[in-house]
Amino acid sequence: MAYWLMKSEPDEVSIDDVLAAPEQTVAWFGVRNYQARNFMRDGMRVGDLALFYHSSCAEPGVAGIVEVCSAAYPDASQFDQASHYYDPKATLEQPRWISVDVRAVRKTALLSLKQLRTIPALADMRLLAKGSRLSVMPVDAHEWRTIEALLEK
DNA sequence: GCCAACGTTGGC
DNA sequence: GCCAACGTTGGC
Numbered sequence: 729m730a731y732w733l734m735k736s737e738p739d740e741v742s743i744d745d746v747l748a749a750p751e752q753t754v755a756w757f758g759v760r761n762y763q764a765r766n767f768m769r770d771g772m773r774v775g776d777l778a779l780f781y782h783s784s785c786a787e788p789g790v791a792g793i794v795e796v797c798s799a800a801y802p803d804a805s806q807f808d809q810a811s812h813y814y815d816p817k818a819t820l821e822q823p824r825w826i827s828v829d830v831r832a833v834r835k836t837a838l839l840s841l842k843q844l845r846t847i848p849a850l851a852d853m854r855l856l857a858k859g860s861r862l863s864v865m866p867v868d869a870h871e872w873r874t875i876e877a878l879l880e881k
Numbered sequence: 882g883c884c885a886a887c888g889t890t891g892g893c
Numbered sequence: 894g895c896c897a898a899c900g901t902t903g904g905c
Contacts, residue, residue, distance in 0.1 A: 788903080
């Protein structure tokens with residue numbers, strides 16, 4: 729099993745929104761970066777766990793844990809001309825972008841970016857690297873354990 | 882709103 | 894295939 733971090737703007741989809749959704753499950757759509765897509769397509773498996781990270785907000789940080797609960801499938805929004813995520817170069821025959829479904833495992837007290845930066849064991853975390861912008865990225869097992877221990881406090 | 886860092890596009 | 898220009902992300 730692999731561990732991930734997935735960024736969401738809480739104004740769009742917050743951890744509370746995931747909890748409020750039917751079966752506490754939402755489609756993770758709108759990824760429009762190839763590296764992030766490839767992680768989802770090639771790395772993610774049903775049952776993988778991910779840190780649910782709130783970005784572009786007053787207090788960015790880890791807000792919960794979600795579980796990947798579907799295989800990758802074409803992201804419907806790429807075909808929707810009315811969508812912000814519409815991609816004119818995507819076709820039904822050759823979709824470019826994918827979604828997975830994620831289910832809320834639990835909401836946590838916010839573990840802020842500021843706090844994460846103070847933890848020596850997380851110094852090499854991809855999220856904390858300068859210029860890191862990926863919306864989906866892997867998390868090392870030891871980083872996961874470190875963060876999970878902090879989330880339980 | 883600023884801006885650093887990075888990704889993508891397109892002319893050549 | 895290079896690389897400048899442009900667009901986006903996301904913290905501050």
